[in-house]
Amino acid sequence: MSNNDKIIEDIAEGIENYPIRLLYQERSQVEELKRQHIKYVKHNVSLDSDFYYDGCDCADNCESSECGCKSTHGYFYTSQISGLDPKLFQSTFNRTIYECNSLCVCLNQCQNRLVQHGVALPLEIFRTSLCGWGVRVPLSHTNNSKEKDADDQIVIKKGQFVCEYAGEIIKTDEARRRWRSYKNDYGISDNYILCVREHIGKDRILRTNIDPTRIGNVGRYINHSCSPNLQMFLVRVNSLVPAAALFATREIRANEELSFDYSGQIGIGIEDAKLSDSNEEDNGSEKCIVRNRKPCFCGSENCHGYLPFDESL
Ligand SMILES: [Zn+2]
Numbered sequence: 580m581s582n583n584d585k586i587i588e589d590i591a592e593g594i595e596n597y598p599i600r601l602l603y604q605e606r607s608q609v610e611e612l613k614r615q616h617i618k619y620v621k622h623n624v625s626l627d628s629d630f631y632y633d634g635c636d637c638a639d640n641c642e643s644s645e646c647g648c649k650s651t652h653g654y655f656y657t658s659q660i661s662g663l664d665p666k667l668f669q670s671t672f673n674r675t676i677y678e679c680n681s682l683c684v685c686l687n688q689c690q691n692r693l694v695q696h697g698v699a700l701p702l703e704i705f706r707t708s709l710c711g712w713g714v715r716v717p718l719s720h721t722n723n724s725k726e727k728d729a730d731d732q733i734v735i736k737k738g739q740f741v742c743e744y745a746g747e748i749i750k751t752d753e754a755r756r757r758w759r760s761y762k763n764d765y766g767i768s769d770n771y772i773l774c775v776r777e778h779i780g781k782d783r784i785l786r787t788n789i790d791p792t793r794i795g796n797v798g799r800y801i802n803h804s805c806s807p808n809l810q811m812f813l814v815r816v817n818s819l820v821p822a823a824a825l826f827a828t829r830e831i832r833a834n835e836e837l838s839f840d841y842s843g844q845i846g847i848g849i850e851d852a853k854l855s856d857s858n859e860e861d862n863g864s865e866k867c868i869v870r871n872r873k874p875c876f877c878g879s880e881n882c883h884g885y886l887p888f889d890e891s892l
């Protein structure tokens with residue numbers, strides 16, 4: 580944070596567990612942001628809230644492997660604090676995570692409830708030099724901020740849940756319509772619509788489109804990188820509509836910019852991902868945020884030069 584930065588203490592206005600601070604230099608930057616991002620939400624907004632499986636009846640915070648939810652859907656988290664099992668980062672195609680839901684007898688401290696609680700860290704939105712808005716965990720929120728090397732402070736551990744990429748759930752036709760109208764009518768050059776295709780069994784594809792442009796959470800301010808420090812996983816809690824949750828793939832230091840690969844892959848581009856999906860047995864998923872063919876400024880060694888582009892819209 581530099582001296583001429585101005586602060587909005589919490590753009591989420593108290594709905595997250597931690598304040599989402601925003602730093603800016605010019606009033607016009609905030610005005611432009613508020614014209615686009617009109618409403619902050621904690622989770623995806625959608626009419627679908629049908630329960631689709633029974634809950635567990637654990638009395639031990641679902642720590643044991645006997646938990647009905649975990650034994651049915653898989654073992655994803657090591658604990659609420661340490662987050663995702665590191666093994667899950669290694670597969671190219673992510674598995675969908677299932678958390679305990681409102682039919683389960685267990686309580687909020689249950690080890691199988693994480694993403695449903697919302698943002699897990701104090702996050703700060705700031706102006707980057709080349710990529711517009713970006714997100715980081717600021718230094719002032721860490722314990723030893725008086726230390727000289729405080730910038731070296733690790734504020735996020737590998738596997739930790741950071742935040743969702745939350746917005747409106749829309750049909751594909753509507754996603755196409757909005758993408759055009761954002762460009763033409765609003766002059767919004769960044770498009771934030773996330774399209775997720777889940778391969779279920781051999782030939783079923785379930786597609787979910789999340790649009791955080793106007794109604795969304797802090798996730799919409801996280802930039803793309805070709806060498807990201809976050810990875811997106813789909814998480815289901817009470818509904819068939821998944822949450823798109825971001826987890827740290829490595830330790831992250833204070834003031835380090837957070838990023839994920841908009842194509843949903845680490846190290847391979849969206850075209851490669853499409854080719855390789857025929858090898859996938861089941862339950863794989865692809866994700867891509869639709870952007871115009873724009874140059875990427877992530878600066879990493881394996882930068883592809885362009886932001887991922889979804890040709891299906
Ligand atoms: Zn359980």
Ligand SMILES: [Zn+2]
Pocket residue numbers: 635637640641648679683685686689690691692
């Ligand atoms: Zn539980």
Ligand SMILES: [Zn+2]
Pocket residue numbers: 634635636641646647648649678679680683684685691
């Ligand atoms: Zn459960």
